[in-house]
Amino acid sequence: MAKKQSKKEIAEAAAAKKETVKVLEGFGKKKGSLIPILQKVQGKLGYLPRVAMLEIAQFLGISAIEVYSVVTFYNQFRLNPPGKHSIRVCLGTACHMKGGYITLDAWKRRLNIDVRQTTPDREFDLDSVACVGCCVMAPVTVVDDKPEGQVEPTKVDGILLAFEREREQKGKKSQ
Amino acid sequence: MKVNETAAIASAFQEIKEKADSRWQGLRENGKPFILVGAATCGRAAGALEVLQTLRDEVKKRKLDVPVIEVGCMGHCYAEPLVIVSKPGYPPICYGHVNEVIAERLVRDFLLGDDLCLEFILGALEENDLVPSFQDFPRAGYEQKVILENCGHLDPEEIGHYISEGGYAALTKALQMEPENVIEEVGKSGLRGRGGAGFPTGQKWRVCRSAPGRTKYVVCNGDEGDPGAFMDRVILESDPHSVLEGMIIAGYATGARYGYIYVRAEYPLAVHRVEVAINQAKKQGLLGKNILGSEYSFSIELFRGSGAFVCGEETALIASLEGEAGMPRHRPPYPSDRGLYGKPTLINNVKTLANIRHIIEKGADWFAGIGTGESKGTAVFALAGKIVSTGLVEVPMGTTLRQVIFDVGSGIPEGKKFKAVQIGGPSGGCLPESALDLPIDFDSLKSAGAMMGSGGMVVLDEDDCMVEIARYFLEFTQKESCGKCTLCRLGTKQMLEILSDITCGEGKMEDLEVLAGLAEDVKAGSLCGLGRTAPNPVLSTLRYFRDEYEAHILEGRCPALMCLPLIAYYILRDKCERSCDACIGTCTVEAISPDKKRIKVIDQEKCVKCGTCLTSCPPQYDAIIKLSPPSEVPADKK
Numbered sequence: 001m002a003k004k005q006s007k008k009e010i011a012e013a014a015a016a017k018k019e020t021v022k023v024l025e026g027f028g029k030k031k032g033s034l035i036p037i038l039q040k041v042q043g044k045l046g047y048l049p050r051v052a053m054l055e056i057a058q059f060l061g062i063s064a065i066e067v068y069s070v071v072t073f074y075n076q077f078r079l080n081p082p083g084k085h086s087i088r089v090c091l092g093t094a095c096h097m098k099g100g101y102i103t104l105d106a107w108k109r110r111l112n113i114d115v116r117q118t119t120p121d122r123e124f125d126l127d128s129v130a131c132v133g134c135c136v137m138a139p140v141t142v143v144d145d146k147p148e149g150q151v152e153p154t155k156v157d158g159i160l161l162a163f164e165r166e167r168e169q170k171g172k173k174s175q
Numbered sequence: 176m177k178v179n180e181t182a183a184i185a186s187a188f189q190e191i192k193e194k195a196d197s198r199w200q201g202l203r204e205n206g207k208p209f210i211l212v213g214a215a216t217c218g219r220a221a222g223a224l225e226v227l228q229t230l231r232d233e234v235k236k237r238k239l240d241v242p243v244i245e246v247g248c249m250g251h252c253y254a255e256p257l258v259i260v261s262k263p264g265y266p267p268i269c270y271g272h273v274n275e276v277i278a279e280r281l282v283r284d285f286l287l288g289d290d291l292c293l294e295f296i297l298g299a300l301e302e303n304d305l306v307p308s309f310q311d312f313p314r315a316g317y318e319q320k321v322i323l324e325n326c327g328h329l330d331p332e333e334i335g336h337y338i339s340e341g342g343y344a345a346l347t348k349a350l351q352m353e354p355e356n357v358i359e360e361v362g363k364s365g366l367r368g369r370g371g372a373g374f375p376t377g378q379k380w381r382v383c384r385s386a387p388g389r390t391k392y393v394v395c396n397g398d399e400g401d402p403g404a405f406m407d408r409v410i411l412e413s414d415p416h417s418v419l420e421g422m423i424i425a426g427y428a429t430g431a432r433y434g435y436i437y438v439r440a441e442y443p444l445a446v447h448r449v450e451v452a453i454n455q456a457k458k459q460g461l462l463g464k465n466i467l468g469s470e471y472s473f474s475i476e477l478f479r480g481s482g483a484f485v486c487g488e489e490t491a492l493i494a495s496l497e498g499e500a501g502m503p504r505h506r507p508p509y510p511s512d513r514g515l516y517g518k519p520t521l522i523n524n525v526k527t528l529a530n531i532r533h534i535i536e537k538g539a540d541w542f543a544g545i546g547t548g549e550s551k552g553t554a555v556f557a558l559a560g561k562i563v564s565t566g567l568v569e570v571p572m573g574t575t576l577r578q579v580i581f582d583v584g585s586g587i588p589e590g591k592k593f594k595a596v597q598i599g600g601p602s603g604g605c606l607p608e609s610a611l612d613l614p615i616d617f618d619s620l621k622s623a624g625a626m627m628g629s630g631g632m633v634v635l636d637e638d639d640c641m642v643e644i645a646r647y648f649l650e651f652t653q654k655e656s657c658g659k660c661t662l663c664r665l666g667t668k669q670m671l672e673i674l675s676d677i678t679c680g681e682g683k684m685e686d687l688e689v690l691a692g693l694a695e696d697v698k699a700g701s702l703c704g705l706g707r708t709a710p711n712p713v714l715s716t717l718r719y720f721r722d723e724y725e726a727h728i729l730e731g732r733c734p735a736l737m738c739l740p741l742i743a744y745y746i747l748r749d750k751c752e753r754s755c756d757a758c759i760g761t762c763t764v765e766a767i768s769p770d771k772k773r774i775k776v777i778d779q780e781k782c783v784k785c786g787t788c789l790t791s792c793p794p795q796y797d798a799i800i801k802l803s804p805p806s807e808v809p810a811d812k813k
Contacts, residue, residue: 075482
C-alpha cells in the first residue's frame with residue numbers, strides 16, 4: 001500500500017487479524033465455508049477489512065481476489081467500518097409505493113451522507129435494503145436491527161432526536 | 176421393508192408423541208387459561224415484544240398460573256400486535272392492535288374478572304354466541320388454510336407443540352412406505368412448485384431419485400427475495416418444523432442424506448427459529464442418524480444468504496452454497512441431475528415443502544380435490560400496498576383476483592379507486608381492473624402477462640404511477656443482475672435509463688418502441704429467470720397503461736401525481752388559514768413561510784416534495800394540493 005499506516009491503523013489491523021484467526025478455528029478448509037466464514041468475521045468486526053480477507057484466502061488456499069469477488073458480489077458484506085447505529089431503509093415494493101424513497105432522502109439529508117456510507121463521527125451508517133418483509137408497516141426503516149414502521153420524514157427527525165437525547169444523558173452521567 | 180422395522184418406527188414416534196401430548200395437549204384440555212402473543216417480525220415491528228413483556232410481568236405480579244407463549248404470525252398483519260386469550264368457559268378470543276395498556280387490561284379485567292374487553296376484540300377463533308368469530312368475516316368463505324393452519328397458533332421454538340398438533344406424523348408414515356410410493360403420492364397430488372415457475376414436484380423428485388450416484392442433496396430455497404413478498408418468512412418464523420418435515424420426507428423419497436436450508440440474511444428471526452428447530456429435531460431423533468430407529472439418516476444444515484436477489488434462482492443458489500459468487504449456470508444439466516458439487520440435488524421452495532406433510536397424511540386425492548384442473552392445492556399470497564387487510568391469505572387455486580382483493584383483503588382504503596395489482600414481484604406484472612376476474616392459477620396469470628411468482632401481491636390505487644412502478648422494478652433487477660449475460664446486464668440498464676427519462680418528463684414517443692424491443696431482447700438473451708422475466712413489469716404496464724406513459728411524454732404530466740420531477744406542491748391562497756402555522760412547523764427543509772397577509776407560500780426552489788405539509792394541513796382547511804406539471808403553479812404575487 002502506498003499510504004503509510006498510522007500506529008492506530010496498524011494496531012486495528014493486528015486486532016482484526018487476531019479476531020479472524022480465532023473465527024477460522026471453527027471452520028473446515030473447504031470453499032463451501034467461505035460465505036459462513038465471511039458472515040462470522042463481519043459479525044465480529046462489523047466489516048471485512050483487508051487483513052481479514054487476506055487471512056481467509058490463505059486459510060482456504062484460494063487467491064485473495066476470489067475472496068474479494070465474493071465479498072463485493074453480495075449486498076450484505078461491507079468494506080468500511082460501520083457506525084454505532086445502523087440505519088437500513090427498506091425499499092421493497094410496498095415501502096416504495098408508500099414513499100420509502102422520500103424517507104431515504106430525508107435520512108440522507110439529515111445525516112449528510114449517501115447510502116453505504118458512515119457519518120464522519122462514526123455514529124450512524126446508512127444503507128438501503130431490498131425488503132425486510134414487514135410490508136404491512138410501510139414505509140419501514142430498520143434502526144439497529146429493529147424494524148420501525150411508518151417512518152416518514154418527521155419520524156426520521158424523531159428517531160434522531162431520541163438518539164441525541166440518549167447521548168446527552170450518557171454525557172451527563174459520565175460527567 | 177421389514178414388518179418389524181415399521182413397527183419400531185411407529186412405536187418410536189408414539190413415545191415422542193406421548194411426551195409432547197402430556198405437556199401441550201394438557202394446555203388445551205385441562206381447563207387452564209393461557210395467552211398467545213404473535214411475535215413474528217411484523218408483530219415485533221408493531222411492538223409485540225413490549226406487549227409480551229407486559230403480559231408476563233402482569234401474570235407474574237398477580238401470581239397467576241397462566242403461560243404466556245410467543246407464537247408466529249396469524250396472517251392478520253393489519254391488526255398487529257395480536258394476542259389470543261384462551262380462558263375456560265369462553266371461546267379463545269383474538270385481540271388486535273394490542274399495546275401495553277390493553278395488555279394489562281386483558282390480564283386484570285378478562286383473566287381475573289369477567290370483562291371481555293369487547294372494544295379490542297378482533298374475533299373469536301371459534302363460532303360462539305358471545306362474540307363475533309373469524310368464521311363470520313366475509314373472508315372466511317374464501318380462505319382455506321392448509322400450510323398456514325398452524326401459523327400463529329404454535330410456539331415455533333417448541334417442537335413438542337408442533338408434534339402434539341399432529342406434526343411429524345407424516346414423516347412417520349412416509350418412513351413406513353417405500354420411497355417410490357412416497358413419490359407416487361406426491362406426483363398424484365398434482366402439487367406444483369410454489370417458487371413461481373410451477374414445475375410438477377413429483378416429477379422433480381422422480382428425476383432426482385433415478386439420477387445415478389450415492390450422494391444426493393435436498394435444498395430448501397428460502398431466499399425469498401421478491402420485494403413485497405413475505406410468505407416464506409412467516410412460515411419459517413411461525414412453523415419451521417413443517418418445512419423441516421417436508422425436507423426429511425423429500426430426502427427419504429429421493430435417497431438424499433444431506434439437506435441445506437437456505438434462508439435470507441435479511442430475515443434474522445427466521446434464521447434463528449430454523450436453527451432452534453433443527454437442534455430440537457436432532458434431539459428428538461427426528462433428524463440425524465437412523466431417524467426414528469429406521470435405517471434412514473438425514474442431516475440438515477442452515478445456510479444464511481448474503482443479500483443477493485439472484486440467489487433465489489436455483490443454480491445461483493447452488494453456486495452460493497459452494498462459496499462462489501451467486502451466478503446462475505446453464506441448464507441443462509438441471510440440478511436434479513447435476514447440482515451441488517456436481518451431485519443430484521433436489522431444490523424446492525419453502526411453501527412446496529410445507530405442503531408435503533399434508534399430502535402424505537391426508538392423501539393425494541384430498542390435495543387434488545382443492546384447486547383447479549392444472550393447479551392443485553392452495554395459493555398463499557402476501558397482501559400489501561393500498562389494501563385494507565394487509566397480511567397473509569391462503570385461498571384455493573382458482574379463486575379470482577377480485578375475491579382476494581375485495582372480499583378477503585377488504586378492498587382499497589380511504590375510498591380510493593383501485594388501479595392495478597402487482598403480482599409476482601420483479602418477475603411479474605401489473606394487472607388492471609379488467610383482469611380482476613381471472614382465476615388465480617399458474618397458467619391464466621401467465622397469459623395475462625403476470626405470473627404467480629412467489630406470491631407477493633401489491634395493490635396499487637389511483638395515487639400510484641404505473642411508469643414509476645415499472646421503473647422501480649427495473650431499477651431493482653438492473654441492480655441485482657449478476658452481470659453474466661450481456662443483454663441482461665446492458666439491456667436492463669438501457670431500459671432503466673429510458674424509463675428514468677420518462678419519469679423526469681424527458682421521454683420521447685419513439686422511446687416506447689425501443690423499450691418494447693429491448694424488453695423482448697432481454698427476455699430472449701438471458702440465461703436465468705431474473706433476466707428472462709425482468710421486462711415483465713415494463714411490458715405489462717405498456718400493455719395496460721400506455722396512456723400514462725403518453726401523459727408523461729407528451730404533456731410532462733404524471734397523472735397519479737407521484738413522479739417527483741413532474742409535480743409541485745402548492746398552497747391554495749383562498750383556503751389557507753392565516754392563523755394556522757401547521758405546515759411551517761412540519762416542513763423538513765424550512766421551505767414554507769408566510770407572506771404579508773400571513774398566507775403561507777412554498778419556496779419551490781427549496782421544496783424537496785416530501786409531502787409532509789400536505790399531511791399536516793388540518794382537514795378543515797385542506798389548502799395544500801399537488802400539481803402536475805409543475806408549470807401549473809401560478810406565479811403568486813409576493
